[in-house]
Amino acid sequence: MTPHINAKPGQIAKTVLMPGDPLRAKFIAEKFLTNVELVNTVRNVFMYTGLYKGKPITVAASGMGVPSIGIYSYELFKFYDVDRIVRIGSAGAYTADLKLYDVVLVNEAYTDSHAYAEMVLGQKTHVLRPSAKLNAQLLENALKLGIDVTVGRIHTQDVFYSSRPLEKTIEISKAIAVEMESFALFANAKKLGKEAACLLTISDNLITHEETSSEERETKFSQMMEIALELA
Template sequence: MTKGTPHIQPNGTKIAKTVLMPGDPLRAKYIADNYLEDVVQFNEVRNMFGYTGTYKGKEVSVMGSGMGIPSIGIYSYELYNTFDVDTIIRVGSCGALQEDVNLYDIIIAQGASTNSSYVDQYNIPGHFAPLGDFDLMVKAKKAADELGATTHVGNVLSSDTFYNADPTFNDQWHRMGILGIEMESAGLYLNATYAGKKALGIFTVSDHILRDEATTAEERQNSFTQMMEIALEIA
């Protein structure tokens, strides 16, 4: 039996090969309560809740990641390398950065650009492009189409800065075609690639940066059902 880490203490409870990973641990609890059967909790360290259950007969786990690349970097590294998880599907919210993307649209992150220095640890002699798993991406797009979701597939930005002092920051990324901004996927994709595992980010647009539109915190926690169902279908 795998021993726990300082951040994940399953105490004998199994963690599935596929883990859905929202940033908010309360969203993890929502998914477990509303979508999974035969649920058992495998982590409560630092209130970063993790649960294992079944969805349509498939074993799946769900766990919060916290905010930012340093946080998801820790949890995803341990899940991949200590607990032998094969696939992590990030489900989260993002801010739209293109005019044709609207509130509640689904963004599937083919790639994750970043202003983070997380990649520096690998000493790569150039600029590495963190990419999601292609097979997962294709399956996610198919599942989204079957649900009738409005989807966009492409590049997101995993930003280390929520409040940026540079007033041109968003404009520059907008010009480069970035669909939306979030804060975790690049770190997840790098950990997955280095470990030889799979990862994908699926997002609901919670606000529109160019149009100053936003959903409420309660809506972000409880109403992003299409994103959750897409992730569960491909788990």
């Protein structure tokens, strides 16, 4: 056990899906898994292990932001011997072409600050990439399920309420959408020789100002969930 996870050895599966919201983790476990066990309750960051189509998988909340997912993904990789983590989260679109509920598969994560990469990897980089192998598997899963996926660069932003003009942020990041966690997940995977990927559902559009409700973000992002669950 770690300071942040009280699961016992063997209670975490080799494949972990990480939504940000603990209640989304609970929803996924109850809706899609069988033989479900709640294996972590520290700080109410719920983690569940169960079976999907007879195969073990863990759904673990990450909390919000780089520091939070940085802690949980590192501990899962390092101390629970997890092989691969897929973040399944929400994102705000930087382009009018992305509609509410569209699914995005991340092929690059850009961050404004190189601090996390410098501290974890010892390098000053603003861009990190997921596992190419894992991305290929997720694309194959989406194809089999008949779900359209947009592949692109996302912006992992540390500041939610930024005063920088949106147009400037989009110009700098060259991203199609924004979220707050993927860069740290990719850094930890690279550091520890593990696999990581990120699937996102568009929850709001910063260009058109369309948005979903908190309840919809918790329960209605099922396509992204189904693509990731097929990795079990």
